[in-house]
Amino acid sequence: MIEGVTDEVSPWTYLMDMDGVLVHEEHMVPGADAFLNELREHGLPFMVFTNNSVYTRRDLRARLMRSGLDVPESAIWTSALATAQFLDKQRPGGSAYVVGESGLTTALHNIGYVLTDRDPDYVVLGETRTYSFEAITKAIRLVEGGARFIATNPDEKGPSREGTLPATGAVAALIERVTGREPYYVGKPNPLMMRSALRELRAHSENTLMIGDRMDTDVRSGLESGLQTILVLSGISGRHTAELFPYRPTRVIDSVADLVGRVEHPFD
Structure with missing residues:
Protein backbone atom coordinates (compact mmCIF):
# COMPACT_ATOMS: atom_id res chain seq x y z
CA MET A 1 0.00 0.00 0.00
CA ILE A 2 1.29 3.47 -0.91
CA GLU A 3 1.26 5.85 2.04
CA GLY A 4 -1.76 8.16 1.99
CA VAL A 5 -3.69 6.07 -0.55
CA THR A 6 -6.67 4.22 0.91
CA ASP A 7 -8.04 2.26 -2.02
CA GLU A 8 -9.95 -0.13 0.20
CA VAL A 9 -12.38 2.57 1.35
CA SER A 10 -14.55 2.75 -1.76
CA PRO A 11 -14.49 1.68 -5.44
CA TRP A 12 -12.23 3.58 -7.81
CA THR A 13 -13.23 5.60 -10.85
CA TYR A 14 -10.69 5.31 -13.67
CA LEU A 15 -9.75 8.08 -16.08
CA MET A 16 -7.25 7.09 -18.74
CA ASP A 17 -5.59 8.50 -21.81
CA MET A 18 -6.22 6.61 -25.03
CA ASP A 19 -3.07 6.83 -27.17
CA GLY A 20 -0.07 5.25 -25.46
CA VAL A 21 -2.24 3.70 -22.76
CA LEU A 22 -4.81 1.60 -24.63
CA VAL A 23 -3.62 1.85 -28.24
CA HIS A 24 -0.64 2.74 -30.40
CA GLU A 25 -2.00 4.19 -33.63
CA GLU A 26 -4.30 1.32 -34.76
CA HIS A 27 -2.87 -1.40 -32.51
CA MET A 28 -4.02 -2.36 -29.02
CA VAL A 29 -1.53 -2.19 -26.16
CA PRO A 30 -1.21 -5.83 -25.00
CA GLY A 31 -3.47 -6.47 -22.02
CA ALA A 32 -5.68 -3.41 -22.55
CA ASP A 33 -8.68 -5.58 -23.44
CA ALA A 34 -8.32 -7.66 -20.27
CA PHE A 35 -7.94 -4.49 -18.20
CA LEU A 36 -11.15 -2.92 -19.58
CA ASN A 37 -13.04 -6.19 -19.20
CA GLU A 38 -12.03 -6.36 -15.56
CA LEU A 39 -13.23 -2.80 -14.93
CA ARG A 40 -16.62 -3.78 -16.35
CA GLU A 41 -16.75 -7.03 -14.36
CA HIS A 42 -16.19 -5.09 -11.12
CA GLY A 43 -18.62 -2.33 -12.08
CA LEU A 44 -15.94 0.35 -11.90
CA PRO A 45 -16.79 3.49 -13.92
CA PHE A 46 -14.19 4.69 -16.41
CA MET A 47 -13.62 7.36 -19.04
CA VAL A 48 -11.17 7.25 -21.95
CA PHE A 49 -9.52 10.59 -22.78
CA THR A 50 -7.93 12.09 -25.82
CA ASN A 51 -6.60 15.60 -26.46
CA ASN A 52 -7.21 15.00 -30.17
CA SER A 53 -10.27 16.97 -31.29
CA VAL A 54 -10.49 15.52 -34.81
CA TYR A 55 -12.92 12.68 -34.14
CA THR A 56 -16.40 12.35 -32.70
CA ARG A 57 -17.18 9.84 -29.96
CA ARG A 58 -18.69 7.54 -32.60
CA ASP A 59 -15.53 7.75 -34.73
CA LEU A 60 -13.33 6.92 -31.75
CA ARG A 61 -15.51 4.01 -30.67
CA ALA A 62 -15.16 2.56 -34.18
CA ARG A 63 -11.39 3.09 -34.10
CA LEU A 64 -11.09 1.34 -30.74
CA MET A 65 -13.30 -1.53 -31.94
CA ARG A 66 -10.95 -2.07 -34.90
CA SER A 67 -8.14 -2.36 -32.36
CA GLY A 68 -10.10 -4.99 -30.40
CA LEU A 69 -11.36 -2.73 -27.61
CA ASP A 70 -15.05 -2.31 -26.85
CA VAL A 71 -15.55 1.16 -25.33
CA PRO A 72 -19.03 2.74 -25.36
CA GLU A 73 -19.41 6.26 -26.74
CA SER A 74 -20.50 7.48 -23.31
CA ALA A 75 -17.09 6.46 -21.90
CA ILE A 76 -15.10 8.59 -24.36
CA TRP A 77 -14.17 12.20 -23.56
CA THR A 78 -12.33 14.48 -25.99
CA SER A 79 -10.87 17.97 -25.83
CA ALA A 80 -13.56 18.95 -28.36
CA LEU A 81 -16.34 17.90 -25.96
CA ALA A 82 -14.63 19.64 -23.05
CA THR A 83 -14.24 22.80 -25.16
CA ALA A 84 -17.93 22.73 -26.13
CA GLN A 85 -18.97 22.26 -22.51
CA PHE A 86 -16.74 25.15 -21.46
CA LEU A 87 -18.16 27.49 -24.12
CA ASP A 88 -21.72 26.48 -23.32
CA LYS A 89 -21.18 27.61 -19.74
CA GLN A 90 -19.27 30.77 -20.69
CA ARG A 91 -21.54 32.04 -23.46
CA PRO A 92 -24.60 29.87 -24.18
CA GLY A 93 -25.89 30.08 -27.74
CA GLY A 94 -22.80 31.88 -28.97
CA SER A 95 -20.94 31.79 -32.27
CA ALA A 96 -17.52 30.61 -33.35
CA TYR A 97 -15.18 30.46 -36.28
CA VAL A 98 -13.71 26.97 -36.18
CA VAL A 99 -10.45 25.65 -37.57
CA GLY A 100 -10.81 21.92 -37.05
CA GLU A 101 -12.56 18.71 -37.99
CA SER A 102 -15.92 17.03 -37.39
CA GLY A 103 -15.18 16.14 -33.77
CA LEU A 104 -15.04 19.84 -32.90
CA THR A 105 -17.74 21.16 -35.23
CA THR A 106 -20.18 18.44 -34.14
CA ALA A 107 -19.55 19.17 -30.45
CA LEU A 108 -20.22 22.89 -31.01
CA HIS A 109 -23.32 22.26 -33.13
CA ASN A 110 -24.67 20.03 -30.37
CA ILE A 111 -24.58 22.90 -27.84
CA GLY A 112 -26.40 25.19 -30.26
CA TYR A 113 -23.44 27.25 -31.44
CA VAL A 114 -23.54 29.03 -34.79
CA LEU A 115 -20.40 28.45 -36.85
CA THR A 116 -19.58 31.58 -38.80
CA ASP A 117 -16.75 33.74 -40.09
CA ARG A 118 -18.73 36.96 -39.56
CA ASP A 119 -18.02 38.65 -36.24
CA PRO A 120 -17.92 35.43 -34.15
CA ASP A 121 -17.71 35.47 -30.35
CA TYR A 122 -14.79 33.02 -30.50
CA VAL A 123 -12.12 31.67 -32.77
CA VAL A 124 -11.81 28.00 -31.81
CA LEU A 125 -8.70 26.17 -32.99
CA GLY A 126 -8.57 22.40 -32.98
CA GLU A 127 -6.70 19.55 -34.61
CA THR A 128 -6.78 18.89 -38.34
CA ARG A 129 -4.56 17.06 -40.80
CA THR A 130 -5.22 19.77 -43.40
CA TYR A 131 -4.40 23.14 -41.84
CA SER A 132 -5.20 25.79 -44.45
CA PHE A 133 -3.15 28.99 -44.73
CA GLU A 134 -6.37 30.74 -45.74
CA ALA A 135 -8.23 29.47 -42.64
CA ILE A 136 -5.34 30.42 -40.34
CA THR A 137 -5.19 33.90 -41.89
CA LYS A 138 -8.94 34.31 -41.36
CA ALA A 139 -8.53 33.22 -37.74
CA ILE A 140 -5.75 35.78 -37.23
CA ARG A 141 -7.86 38.62 -38.60
CA LEU A 142 -10.88 37.65 -36.51
CA VAL A 143 -8.77 37.53 -33.34
CA GLU A 144 -7.32 40.91 -34.25
CA GLY A 145 -10.91 42.11 -34.69
CA GLY A 146 -11.85 41.12 -31.13
CA ALA A 147 -12.87 37.46 -31.22
CA ARG A 148 -11.81 35.54 -28.12
CA PHE A 149 -9.17 32.91 -28.85
CA ILE A 150 -9.75 29.33 -27.67
CA ALA A 151 -7.67 26.24 -28.49
CA THR A 152 -8.72 22.68 -27.73
CA ASN A 153 -5.27 21.57 -26.52
CA PRO A 154 -1.63 22.70 -26.33
CA ASP A 155 -0.03 19.64 -27.99
CA GLU A 156 2.56 20.99 -30.41
CA LYS A 157 3.09 17.85 -32.43
CA GLY A 158 1.48 14.53 -33.12
CA PRO A 159 2.50 11.21 -34.66
CA SER A 160 1.64 9.77 -38.03
CA ARG A 161 2.89 6.84 -40.08
CA GLU A 162 4.92 9.30 -42.16
CA GLY A 163 6.42 11.09 -39.15
CA THR A 164 5.73 14.08 -36.92
CA LEU A 165 2.83 16.41 -37.71
CA PRO A 166 2.29 19.95 -36.42
CA ALA A 167 -0.61 19.96 -33.97
CA THR A 168 -2.93 22.48 -32.33
CA GLY A 169 -0.34 24.04 -30.02
CA ALA A 170 2.06 24.77 -32.88
CA VAL A 171 -0.60 26.50 -34.98
CA ALA A 172 -1.89 28.35 -31.90
CA ALA A 173 1.65 29.65 -31.34
CA LEU A 174 1.68 30.99 -34.91
CA ILE A 175 -1.61 32.84 -34.38
CA GLU A 176 -0.45 34.12 -30.98
CA ARG A 177 2.83 35.38 -32.45
CA VAL A 178 1.00 37.38 -35.10
CA THR A 179 -1.85 38.72 -32.96
CA GLY A 180 -0.21 39.00 -29.55
CA ARG A 181 -3.26 37.21 -28.13
CA GLU A 182 -2.66 34.05 -26.10
CA PRO A 183 -5.31 31.32 -26.48
CA TYR A 184 -7.09 29.66 -23.60
CA TYR A 185 -6.33 25.94 -23.80
CA VAL A 186 -9.14 23.69 -22.57
CA GLY A 187 -7.55 20.25 -22.96
CA LYS A 188 -4.87 18.56 -20.86
CA PRO A 189 -2.94 19.63 -18.86
CA ASN A 190 -5.73 22.04 -17.95
CA PRO A 191 -7.50 20.32 -15.02
CA LEU A 192 -10.75 21.68 -16.46
CA MET A 193 -10.85 18.64 -18.76
CA MET A 194 -10.51 16.25 -15.81
CA ARG A 195 -13.20 18.04 -13.83
CA SER A 196 -15.62 18.06 -16.74
CA ALA A 197 -15.23 14.28 -17.01
CA LEU A 198 -15.74 13.87 -13.26
CA ARG A 199 -19.03 15.76 -13.61
CA GLU A 200 -20.06 13.49 -16.47
CA LEU A 201 -19.35 10.43 -14.31
CA ARG A 202 -20.69 12.04 -11.12
CA ALA A 203 -17.45 10.96 -9.49
CA HIS A 204 -15.32 12.54 -6.77
CA SER A 205 -11.63 13.31 -7.11
CA GLU A 206 -10.76 11.49 -3.87
CA ASN A 207 -11.72 8.14 -5.38
CA THR A 208 -10.54 8.75 -8.94
CA LEU A 209 -7.22 7.96 -10.57
CA MET A 210 -5.72 9.07 -13.86
CA ILE A 211 -3.66 6.72 -16.03
CA GLY A 212 -1.48 8.31 -18.67
CA ASP A 213 1.71 7.93 -20.65
CA ARG A 214 2.81 11.57 -20.50
CA MET A 215 4.15 13.40 -17.47
CA ASP A 216 3.56 16.86 -18.95
CA THR A 217 -0.16 16.40 -19.73
CA ASP A 218 -1.71 13.29 -18.17
CA VAL A 219 0.09 13.17 -14.83
CA ARG A 220 0.15 16.93 -14.41
CA SER A 221 -3.58 17.35 -15.09
CA GLY A 222 -4.36 14.48 -12.74
CA LEU A 223 -2.26 15.98 -9.95
CA GLU A 224 -3.78 19.43 -10.41
CA THR A 241 12.37 11.29 -18.48
CA ALA A 242 9.81 11.03 -15.67
CA GLU A 243 12.58 11.70 -13.14
CA LEU A 244 13.31 15.04 -14.82
CA PHE A 245 9.96 16.54 -13.77
CA PRO A 246 9.50 18.36 -10.45
CA TYR A 247 6.41 16.27 -9.66
CA ARG A 248 5.88 12.53 -9.48
CA PRO A 249 3.03 10.15 -10.24
CA THR A 250 1.59 8.05 -7.43
CA ARG A 251 2.81 4.92 -9.18
CA VAL A 252 4.77 3.91 -12.30
CA ILE A 253 3.97 0.66 -14.15
CA ASP A 254 4.95 -0.86 -17.47
CA SER A 255 1.43 -0.92 -18.91
CA VAL A 256 -2.24 -1.33 -17.96
CA ALA A 257 -1.64 -5.08 -18.18
CA ASP A 258 0.02 -4.73 -14.76
CA LEU A 259 -3.35 -3.71 -13.29
CA VAL A 260 -5.16 -6.86 -14.42
CA GLY A 261 -6.23 -8.74 -11.30
CA ARG A 262 -5.94 -5.68 -9.07
CA VAL A 263 -8.29 -2.99 -10.44
CA GLU A 264 -10.07 -2.72 -7.09
CA HIS A 265 -6.75 -2.25 -5.27
CA PRO A 266 -4.40 -0.58 -7.80
CA PHE A 267 -1.97 0.71 -5.16
CA ASP A 268 -1.41 -2.47 -3.17
Missing part, protein backbone atom coordinates in the same frame (compact mmCIF):
# COMPACT_ATOMS: atom_id res chain seq x y z
CA SER A 225 -7.26 17.89 -10.24
CA GLY A 226 -6.53 16.19 -6.94
CA LEU A 227 -6.43 12.65 -8.41
CA GLN A 228 -4.11 9.73 -7.78
CA THR A 229 -1.97 9.19 -10.89
CA ILE A 230 -0.41 6.21 -12.63
CA LEU A 231 2.24 6.64 -15.32
CA VAL A 232 2.46 3.79 -17.83
CA LEU A 233 5.71 3.27 -19.73
CA SER A 234 3.91 2.03 -22.86
CA GLY A 235 3.85 5.48 -24.50
CA ILE A 236 5.75 8.77 -24.43
CA SER A 237 7.42 9.14 -21.02
CA GLY A 238 10.03 6.67 -19.77
CA ARG A 239 11.43 6.17 -16.28
CA HIS A 240 14.38 8.45 -16.94
Whole structure:
Protein backbone atom coordinates (compact mmCIF):
# COMPACT_ATOMS: atom_id res chain seq x y z
CA MET A 1 0.00 0.00 0.00
CA ILE A 2 1.29 3.47 -0.91
CA GLU A 3 1.26 5.85 2.04
CA GLY A 4 -1.76 8.16 1.99
CA VAL A 5 -3.69 6.07 -0.55
CA THR A 6 -6.67 4.22 0.91
CA ASP A 7 -8.04 2.26 -2.02
CA GLU A 8 -9.95 -0.13 0.20
CA VAL A 9 -12.38 2.57 1.35
CA SER A 10 -14.55 2.75 -1.76
CA PRO A 11 -14.49 1.68 -5.44
CA TRP A 12 -12.23 3.58 -7.81
CA THR A 13 -13.23 5.60 -10.85
CA TYR A 14 -10.69 5.31 -13.67
CA LEU A 15 -9.75 8.08 -16.08
CA MET A 16 -7.25 7.09 -18.74
CA ASP A 17 -5.59 8.50 -21.81
CA MET A 18 -6.22 6.61 -25.03
CA ASP A 19 -3.07 6.83 -27.17
CA GLY A 20 -0.07 5.25 -25.46
CA VAL A 21 -2.24 3.70 -22.76
CA LEU A 22 -4.81 1.60 -24.63
CA VAL A 23 -3.62 1.85 -28.24
CA HIS A 24 -0.64 2.74 -30.40
CA GLU A 25 -2.00 4.19 -33.63
CA GLU A 26 -4.30 1.32 -34.76
CA HIS A 27 -2.87 -1.40 -32.51
CA MET A 28 -4.02 -2.36 -29.02
CA VAL A 29 -1.53 -2.19 -26.16
CA PRO A 30 -1.21 -5.83 -25.00
CA GLY A 31 -3.47 -6.47 -22.02
CA ALA A 32 -5.68 -3.41 -22.55
CA ASP A 33 -8.68 -5.58 -23.44
CA ALA A 34 -8.32 -7.66 -20.27
CA PHE A 35 -7.94 -4.49 -18.20
CA LEU A 36 -11.15 -2.92 -19.58
CA ASN A 37 -13.04 -6.19 -19.20
CA GLU A 38 -12.03 -6.36 -15.56
CA LEU A 39 -13.23 -2.80 -14.93
CA ARG A 40 -16.62 -3.78 -16.35
CA GLU A 41 -16.75 -7.03 -14.36
CA HIS A 42 -16.19 -5.09 -11.12
CA GLY A 43 -18.62 -2.33 -12.08
CA LEU A 44 -15.94 0.35 -11.90
CA PRO A 45 -16.79 3.49 -13.92
CA PHE A 46 -14.19 4.69 -16.41
CA MET A 47 -13.62 7.36 -19.04
CA VAL A 48 -11.17 7.25 -21.95
CA PHE A 49 -9.52 10.59 -22.78
CA THR A 50 -7.93 12.09 -25.82
CA ASN A 51 -6.60 15.60 -26.46
CA ASN A 52 -7.21 15.00 -30.17
CA SER A 53 -10.27 16.97 -31.29
CA VAL A 54 -10.49 15.52 -34.81
CA TYR A 55 -12.92 12.68 -34.14
CA THR A 56 -16.40 12.35 -32.70
CA ARG A 57 -17.18 9.84 -29.96
CA ARG A 58 -18.69 7.54 -32.60
CA ASP A 59 -15.53 7.75 -34.73
CA LEU A 60 -13.33 6.92 -31.75
CA ARG A 61 -15.51 4.01 -30.67
CA ALA A 62 -15.16 2.56 -34.18
CA ARG A 63 -11.39 3.09 -34.10
CA LEU A 64 -11.09 1.34 -30.74
CA MET A 65 -13.30 -1.53 -31.94
CA ARG A 66 -10.95 -2.07 -34.90
CA SER A 67 -8.14 -2.36 -32.36
CA GLY A 68 -10.10 -4.99 -30.40
CA LEU A 69 -11.36 -2.73 -27.61
CA ASP A 70 -15.05 -2.31 -26.85
CA VAL A 71 -15.55 1.16 -25.33
CA PRO A 72 -19.03 2.74 -25.36
CA GLU A 73 -19.41 6.26 -26.74
CA SER A 74 -20.50 7.48 -23.31
CA ALA A 75 -17.09 6.46 -21.90
CA ILE A 76 -15.10 8.59 -24.36
CA TRP A 77 -14.17 12.20 -23.56
CA THR A 78 -12.33 14.48 -25.99
CA SER A 79 -10.87 17.97 -25.83
CA ALA A 80 -13.56 18.95 -28.36
CA LEU A 81 -16.34 17.90 -25.96
CA ALA A 82 -14.63 19.64 -23.05
CA THR A 83 -14.24 22.80 -25.16
CA ALA A 84 -17.93 22.73 -26.13
CA GLN A 85 -18.97 22.26 -22.51
CA PHE A 86 -16.74 25.15 -21.46
CA LEU A 87 -18.16 27.49 -24.12
CA ASP A 88 -21.72 26.48 -23.32
CA LYS A 89 -21.18 27.61 -19.74
CA GLN A 90 -19.27 30.77 -20.69
CA ARG A 91 -21.54 32.04 -23.46
CA PRO A 92 -24.60 29.87 -24.18
CA GLY A 93 -25.89 30.08 -27.74
CA GLY A 94 -22.80 31.88 -28.97
CA SER A 95 -20.94 31.79 -32.27
CA ALA A 96 -17.52 30.61 -33.35
CA TYR A 97 -15.18 30.46 -36.28
CA VAL A 98 -13.71 26.97 -36.18
CA VAL A 99 -10.45 25.65 -37.57
CA GLY A 100 -10.81 21.92 -37.05
CA GLU A 101 -12.56 18.71 -37.99
CA SER A 102 -15.92 17.03 -37.39
CA GLY A 103 -15.18 16.14 -33.77
CA LEU A 104 -15.04 19.84 -32.90
CA THR A 105 -17.74 21.16 -35.23
CA THR A 106 -20.18 18.44 -34.14
CA ALA A 107 -19.55 19.17 -30.45
CA LEU A 108 -20.22 22.89 -31.01
CA HIS A 109 -23.32 22.26 -33.13
CA ASN A 110 -24.67 20.03 -30.37
CA ILE A 111 -24.58 22.90 -27.84
CA GLY A 112 -26.40 25.19 -30.26
CA TYR A 113 -23.44 27.25 -31.44
CA VAL A 114 -23.54 29.03 -34.79
CA LEU A 115 -20.40 28.45 -36.85
CA THR A 116 -19.58 31.58 -38.80
CA ASP A 117 -16.75 33.74 -40.09
CA ARG A 118 -18.73 36.96 -39.56
CA ASP A 119 -18.02 38.65 -36.24
CA PRO A 120 -17.92 35.43 -34.15
CA ASP A 121 -17.71 35.47 -30.35
CA TYR A 122 -14.79 33.02 -30.50
CA VAL A 123 -12.12 31.67 -32.77
CA VAL A 124 -11.81 28.00 -31.81
CA LEU A 125 -8.70 26.17 -32.99
CA GLY A 126 -8.57 22.40 -32.98
CA GLU A 127 -6.70 19.55 -34.61
CA THR A 128 -6.78 18.89 -38.34
CA ARG A 129 -4.56 17.06 -40.80
CA THR A 130 -5.22 19.77 -43.40
CA TYR A 131 -4.40 23.14 -41.84
CA SER A 132 -5.20 25.79 -44.45
CA PHE A 133 -3.15 28.99 -44.73
CA GLU A 134 -6.37 30.74 -45.74
CA ALA A 135 -8.23 29.47 -42.64
CA ILE A 136 -5.34 30.42 -40.34
CA THR A 137 -5.19 33.90 -41.89
CA LYS A 138 -8.94 34.31 -41.36
CA ALA A 139 -8.53 33.22 -37.74
CA ILE A 140 -5.75 35.78 -37.23
CA ARG A 141 -7.86 38.62 -38.60
CA LEU A 142 -10.88 37.65 -36.51
CA VAL A 143 -8.77 37.53 -33.34
CA GLU A 144 -7.32 40.91 -34.25
CA GLY A 145 -10.91 42.11 -34.69
CA GLY A 146 -11.85 41.12 -31.13
CA ALA A 147 -12.87 37.46 -31.22
CA ARG A 148 -11.81 35.54 -28.12
CA PHE A 149 -9.17 32.91 -28.85
CA ILE A 150 -9.75 29.33 -27.67
CA ALA A 151 -7.67 26.24 -28.49
CA THR A 152 -8.72 22.68 -27.73
CA ASN A 153 -5.27 21.57 -26.52
CA PRO A 154 -1.63 22.70 -26.33
CA ASP A 155 -0.03 19.64 -27.99
CA GLU A 156 2.56 20.99 -30.41
CA LYS A 157 3.09 17.85 -32.43
CA GLY A 158 1.48 14.53 -33.12
CA PRO A 159 2.50 11.21 -34.66
CA SER A 160 1.64 9.77 -38.03
CA ARG A 161 2.89 6.84 -40.08
CA GLU A 162 4.92 9.30 -42.16
CA GLY A 163 6.42 11.09 -39.15
CA THR A 164 5.73 14.08 -36.92
CA LEU A 165 2.83 16.41 -37.71
CA PRO A 166 2.29 19.95 -36.42
CA ALA A 167 -0.61 19.96 -33.97
CA THR A 168 -2.93 22.48 -32.33
CA GLY A 169 -0.34 24.04 -30.02
CA ALA A 170 2.06 24.77 -32.88
CA VAL A 171 -0.60 26.50 -34.98
CA ALA A 172 -1.89 28.35 -31.90
CA ALA A 173 1.65 29.65 -31.34
CA LEU A 174 1.68 30.99 -34.91
CA ILE A 175 -1.61 32.84 -34.38
CA GLU A 176 -0.45 34.12 -30.98
CA ARG A 177 2.83 35.38 -32.45
CA VAL A 178 1.00 37.38 -35.10
CA THR A 179 -1.85 38.72 -32.96
CA GLY A 180 -0.21 39.00 -29.55
CA ARG A 181 -3.26 37.21 -28.13
CA GLU A 182 -2.66 34.05 -26.10
CA PRO A 183 -5.31 31.32 -26.48
CA TYR A 184 -7.09 29.66 -23.60
CA TYR A 185 -6.33 25.94 -23.80
CA VAL A 186 -9.14 23.69 -22.57
CA GLY A 187 -7.55 20.25 -22.96
CA LYS A 188 -4.87 18.56 -20.86
CA PRO A 189 -2.94 19.63 -18.86
CA ASN A 190 -5.73 22.04 -17.95
CA PRO A 191 -7.50 20.32 -15.02
CA LEU A 192 -10.75 21.68 -16.46
CA MET A 193 -10.85 18.64 -18.76
CA MET A 194 -10.51 16.25 -15.81
CA ARG A 195 -13.20 18.04 -13.83
CA SER A 196 -15.62 18.06 -16.74
CA ALA A 197 -15.23 14.28 -17.01
CA LEU A 198 -15.74 13.87 -13.26
CA ARG A 199 -19.03 15.76 -13.61
CA GLU A 200 -20.06 13.49 -16.47
CA LEU A 201 -19.35 10.43 -14.31
CA ARG A 202 -20.69 12.04 -11.12
CA ALA A 203 -17.45 10.96 -9.49
CA HIS A 204 -15.32 12.54 -6.77
CA SER A 205 -11.63 13.31 -7.11
CA GLU A 206 -10.76 11.49 -3.87
CA ASN A 207 -11.72 8.14 -5.38
CA THR A 208 -10.54 8.75 -8.94
CA LEU A 209 -7.22 7.96 -10.57
CA MET A 210 -5.72 9.07 -13.86
CA ILE A 211 -3.66 6.72 -16.03
CA GLY A 212 -1.48 8.31 -18.67
CA ASP A 213 1.71 7.93 -20.65
CA ARG A 214 2.81 11.57 -20.50
CA MET A 215 4.15 13.40 -17.47
CA ASP A 216 3.56 16.86 -18.95
CA THR A 217 -0.16 16.40 -19.73
CA ASP A 218 -1.71 13.29 -18.17
CA VAL A 219 0.09 13.17 -14.83
CA ARG A 220 0.15 16.93 -14.41
CA SER A 221 -3.58 17.35 -15.09
CA GLY A 222 -4.36 14.48 -12.74
CA LEU A 223 -2.26 15.98 -9.95
CA GLU A 224 -3.78 19.43 -10.41
CA SER A 225 -7.26 17.89 -10.24
CA GLY A 226 -6.53 16.19 -6.94
CA LEU A 227 -6.43 12.65 -8.41
CA GLN A 228 -4.11 9.73 -7.78
CA THR A 229 -1.97 9.19 -10.89
CA ILE A 230 -0.41 6.21 -12.63
CA LEU A 231 2.24 6.64 -15.32
CA VAL A 232 2.46 3.79 -17.83
CA LEU A 233 5.71 3.27 -19.73
CA SER A 234 3.91 2.03 -22.86
CA GLY A 235 3.85 5.48 -24.50
CA ILE A 236 5.75 8.77 -24.43
CA SER A 237 7.42 9.14 -21.02
CA GLY A 238 10.03 6.67 -19.77
CA ARG A 239 11.43 6.17 -16.28
CA HIS A 240 14.38 8.45 -16.94
CA THR A 241 12.37 11.29 -18.48
CA ALA A 242 9.81 11.03 -15.67
CA GLU A 243 12.58 11.70 -13.14
CA LEU A 244 13.31 15.04 -14.82
CA PHE A 245 9.96 16.54 -13.77
CA PRO A 246 9.50 18.36 -10.45
CA TYR A 247 6.41 16.27 -9.66
CA ARG A 248 5.88 12.53 -9.48
CA PRO A 249 3.03 10.15 -10.24
CA THR A 250 1.59 8.05 -7.43
CA ARG A 251 2.81 4.92 -9.18
CA VAL A 252 4.77 3.91 -12.30
CA ILE A 253 3.97 0.66 -14.15
CA ASP A 254 4.95 -0.86 -17.47
CA SER A 255 1.43 -0.92 -18.91
CA VAL A 256 -2.24 -1.33 -17.96
CA ALA A 257 -1.64 -5.08 -18.18
CA ASP A 258 0.02 -4.73 -14.76
CA LEU A 259 -3.35 -3.71 -13.29
CA VAL A 260 -5.16 -6.86 -14.42
CA GLY A 261 -6.23 -8.74 -11.30
CA ARG A 262 -5.94 -5.68 -9.07
CA VAL A 263 -8.29 -2.99 -10.44
CA GLU A 264 -10.07 -2.72 -7.09
CA HIS A 265 -6.75 -2.25 -5.27
CA PRO A 266 -4.40 -0.58 -7.80
CA PHE A 267 -1.97 0.71 -5.16
CA ASP A 268 -1.41 -2.47 -3.17
